[in-house]
Amino acid sequence: MRALFLTQSNSIDFFYELQKNTSIFKEVAYVATNKNNYKSFLKKNPKFEYENKNILKDWTLEFQNEEIDKKYIENIEKKYFNSSSILNSAKIDRRYVGGLKSTFVQNYKTTLSNKELLKTTQLSFKAILKLINDFKPDIIIGFICVTAIEYQAFHIAKKHKIKYLNLRPSRIANRFFVVSDISDPPKEMVHDYLEGLNDFDNKTSEEILNNLKSHFSYEGVVPIKEKDQLKEYLKFSTINSRFIDQKFFLEKILKYFHNIFFKNYLFTIYKWNISKKINSYRSYKYFKKNEIINMPNKYVLFPLHKEPEVQLLLHGAKYQNQFEFIKKVSDNLPDDVQLVVKEHPMGVGYRPVSYYKKISKIKNVILIGPLEDLSSILKNAQFLITIAGTSAFEAMIKKIPVIHFGDLPFELVSNNMINKFNKFEDLRLKYFHLLKSYKYNEEELIKYIGICLKHSTPLDFYSLFLKKSKSNIDENSIIKEKTLQLKLLEKYIINKFNL
Numbered sequence: 001m002r003a004l005f006l007t008q009s010n011s012i013d014f015f016y017e018l019q020k021n022t023s024i025f026k027e028v029a030y031v032a033t034n035k036n037n038y039k040s041f042l043k044k045n046p047k048f049e050y051e052n053k054n055i056l057k058d059w060t061l062e063f064q065n066e067e068i069d070k071k072y073i074e075n076i077e078k079k080y081f082n083s084s085s086i087l088n089s090a091k092i093d094r095r096y097v098g099g100l101k102s103t104f105v106q107n108y109k110t111t112l113s114n115k116e117l118l119k120t121t122q123l124s125f126k127a128i129l130k131l132i133n134d135f136k137p138d139i140i141i142g143f144i145c146v147t148a149i150e151y152q153a154f155h156i157a158k159k160h161k162i163k164y165l166n167l168r169p170s171r172i173a174n175r176f177f178v179v180s181d182i183s184d185p186p187k188e189m190v191h192d193y194l195e196g197l198n199d200f201d202n203k204t205s206e207e208i209l210n211n212l213k214s215h216f217s218y219e220g221v222v223p224i225k226e227k228d229q230l231k232e233y234l235k236f237s238t239i240n241s242r243f244i245d246q247k248f249f250l251e252k253i254l255k256y257f258h259n260i261f262f263k264n265y266l267f268t269i270y271k272w273n274i275s276k277k278i279n280s281y282r283s284y285k286y287f288k289k290n291e292i293i294n295m296p297n298k299y300v301l302f303p304l305h306k307e308p309e310v311q312l313l314l315h316g317a318k319y320q321n322q323f324e325f326i327k328k329v330s331d332n333l334p335d336d337v338q339l340v341v342k343e344h345p346m347g348v349g350y351r352p353v354s355y356y357k358k359i360s361k362i363k364n365v366i367l368i369g370p371l372e373d374l375s376s377i378l379k380n381a382q383f384l385i386t387i388a389g390t391s392a393f394e395a396m397i398k399k400i401p402v403i404h405f406g407d408l409p410f411e412l413v414s415n416n417m418i419n420k421f422n423k424f425e426d427l428r429l430k431y432f433h434l435l436k437s438y439k440y441n442e443e444e445l446i447k448y449i450g451i452c453l454k455h456s457t458p459l460d461f462y463s464l465f466l467k468k469s470k471s472n473i474d475e476n477s478i479i480k481e482k483t484l485q486l487k488l489l490e491k492y493i494i495n496k497f498n499l
Contacts, residue, residue, distance in 0.1 A: 001499065004029045004135060006142035006150045009037050014143070014465040016045060019052075021483055022490040024499060029054035029135045031128065033147050056131050058149055063119040073122060080155045086125065089151040090117045091317065094308035096148065102308050104272035105279065106351045108321075125152050132156055139163040139497075145182040146310050154182050163497055167459070168310075170409070171390045172449060173208060174219040175456035177409075178492055184315050184388070184407040192451050193412045200450030208449050209397065209442070216375065216394045219460055230284050280349035286356060287343075287369030296338045296366065301381040302329065303374065303391045306346040316387035316406025323358060325405075329385060330364050332427040339385075342377060343370035382435060385427075392418065396445065401438040403427070409452075414444045457492045459485050 003025040005015040012032055019028050030052060032038045038057065042048060049055065077086055090096045090112075094103065099111035112120065128149050132140075140157045142150045145166060157164040163180075170177050179186035185193075304322055305312050312320050319325045330339045341359055343351070348370050360367045368377065374391060375398065378384060384395035388406030395402050396410060402418040404411065411420055416439040421427065462468045464482050473481070493499070 001025055001138045002027045002029075002136065004031070004132065004137035004140045004153070006031045006140065006147070006153055008033045008143065008147050008150070010034075010041070010466055011143045012038065012041050013044075014461065015141075016041075016048065017465065017482065018486055018489065021486040024490060024494060028052055029056075029131060029137060031056045031058065031131070031149055031153070033058045033149065035059040054131065054135050056127055056149075058124060058127070058147075061120075061123050061127055063116065063123045066119040066123045068115070068118055068122060073118070076125060080152075080159050086121050086152075087114070087117055088317075089125075089148040090121045092146060092151055092310070092313040093148040094146065094313065096120065097308055097313065100268070101272055104269070105275050105349075106307060106355065121148055121152075124149050128153050129156055132160070132162070137162060139165065139493075141165045141167065142182075144168045144310050145314055151182070151314075165493065165496075167461075169219060169461070170452045170456045171218045171393055172212075172452050172456070174458050174460050175452060176219075176459040176461060177452070177456050178489065178496070179455055182314065185409040185412050186455065189409065189412060189451050189455055192454065193447070197451070198447070200447075200454050202446065202450060204453065205446045205449040208453075209445055212394075212397050216397065218390075219462060230281065276349040279352050282353045283343075283348060283351070283356065283370070286353045290360075290367070292366055292368050295340065295377065295380060298334075298336055299338045299340045299366070299381055300329075300333065300383040300385050301340050301342065301377055301391075301395075302326065302385045303342045303389055304344045304347060305387060305389055306344045307350065311388040311406065315408070319387045319405055322387070323355070325387065326359060326365060327362055328424040329427065330362050332424045333364065334428065334431055337382065337431075338364045338366055340366045340368060340377065340381070342368050342372060342374065345370045383431075399440045401434060403434070410448065412451075413448050414439075414441050417441060417444065457485070457489050459489065 001024050003019075005012075005019070005028060007015050007030060012030065015030070019025055032055060035057070073086055077083055081088070096112055096117060097110065098107040099109075101107040101111075110117075129152075132153070140153055140162055142153065142165070145151055145154065145168075154164060154166070156162075158181075165178055165180060166182050168177050168179075169175075177186060179188060181187050305316075307322075312322075326339065326341055333339060339362075343356070356367055359365060374394070378391075378395055378398055378400055381395075381400055383401050383403055384391060385403045386392050386405075386408075388404060388408055392402045392404055392408055393410050396413065396417050402410075403421055404418065405421055408418075408420075411418055416437060419430075419434060421430075459465075460481070464478060464485070
């Protein structure tokens, strides 16, 4: 079987391990989307390019020389995107939405004009279409969907009837969805849910639900230890590197000098990193000074989304401006109900204090800090309102009704527990009716978890493969566990497509 792997950043490490530890992929092509990460990857794996000849590196695509072909764009939009704009592929890619700066600190200024975006998306589409036509993959596998090329590749695969799989967290233990589309809820799960299929492990589903009731967590979540400590704020502002061992000190110093004098990092990446630390300190002081001692009698909870992330860029694209979202929710709540906005732990350092002050000035809004315990705040809320956040699932488990505006896998569950709105006015019109008609249904949750188990596989993606958290097992055990999980993923793919 010929496979095309769509990678981004260090997910290429995982896909290369998948290639080496499975037997079904006889030949593999890659899409790589991060130049610096790819260089580091090659240092660790010097034989990679010798073993794999079909590699599309998207940073080599020079859109400046691309001429916009309106007829070509019109044709591919009609053929591949149901006549919707090809620019949608650029709008889910954070590199185009807020540029490199948005990886470090809040930035709503687009780095490319619409014309430049059109050039970029046209060129990337040509490149991925050529790779697919030349390589002729039997299957295309991607991770989440946060790059323009992945979005385009999915639509090409769909049109050309090529097998496609998207790996993404299920938010249930260490299970990763292995599904054939990029949307939520995944279409095969919708089918099983509507058909009332019950060929799942009911006992395991109950055990998982009981565990989630007592401790809601899943693969990739970093625990909060001491909410009032500055070190916790600084920890979350450097989450991507907090577990990296401080080795090769001299080599790192030399690299810093090289980056300052040859790459202008002092006025870009290093500057943004310093800004992030300053934001972390200021937000720590701000939330300590403005700590909410007593919650209001009647309130709904809105946990802020981390930015930029797939839940906003893809699954909640219409609501990316969270400040405006908060304003509209507040305007449409009953007069005696307050909106409690909670900062995301991973938002620490990303957003400036001025953003928090701006939110706090909105009528009937109370802002609380990132390290407050979500479960404690949730238990007395009348509703949890979200765009497309995982907190919705925790609320459902904790018997709190949910209203959401974006796309969620959990929206499969009964309307008595979770409701999707398309208009803010529905909040005022339907608020009391939904509150009165709410009914907790544990069987629905068990069924949902069971269907998730059916369409997922165990994968400690962030902790074992990307090493973003410490592991309590030795290196040999890590290798064995990774091999086991990759074999389970291979078996899942074989069974899914009857290979």
